[in-house]
Amino acid sequence: MKLTLGILIHAVQLLAILACIIYLSNKRSTRLYRFLSVGWILILVQDLTMVVIGLFNPANNLWVYNIAFPLQLLFYMAFFSLLLGRRKWMLMMLPFALFAILNLLLWQGRVNLNTITIALGGIITVVLAFTKLYELYKQDTGQSLFRDPDFWISAGFIIYWGFASPYFAMYNYLWQEAPTFTTVYYYTFNFGLLILLNLSVIKTLQCSLRK
DSSP states (O other), X not given: OHHHHHHHHHHHHHHHHHHHHHHHHOTTOOHHHHHHHHHHHHHHHHHHHHHHHHHHOOOOOHHHHHHHHHHHHHHHHHHHHHHTTXXXXXXXXXXXXXXXXXXXXXXXXXXXXXXXXXXXXXXXXXXXXXXXHHHHHHOOOSSOGGGOHHHHXXXXXXXXXXXXXXXXXXXXXXXXXXXXXXXHHIIIIIHHHHHHHHHHHHHHHHHHHHO
């Protein structure tokens, strides 16, 4: 089961990378979703690289994710701020970045996963995505929301980070008290959410081209 789910999620990630590359090469692509595509490619390449390294050197590499996760979350904040048309909201990235640095250096450190940083960033991401989704629902247009790329990307992030934030917040505790449950949860439910998130990105790019 673990091997099957691992192969499935990484296959979907590769498919998402391919979708992003195709989108970038299309003349009808928009500037904002080109920004998303480039960022998503970098995020997935980093994740896949760490997976490959882990196969040959299964050492504790949480310090890499303590750097990668905050950078990813900063990217999400920037993207949704631009999607909402509120560039000033990007100022929230500064206190979050400062908090992430202090948490890494002074509080949770490099040995443990910086769960507070990840959970906080996830909550901010959900709020931004929900704000965009709410704006879409308020719009009085004849177009179906299911054809709107903004709907799919917002829904994808709300679903993933809505469930992932509580999990990451409790990760260190769960790993110490219930390692078997934590492992099973990670390779089933969390992988399922990641698949949905990547599929939402693919659908978003598809709708953007059709729009």
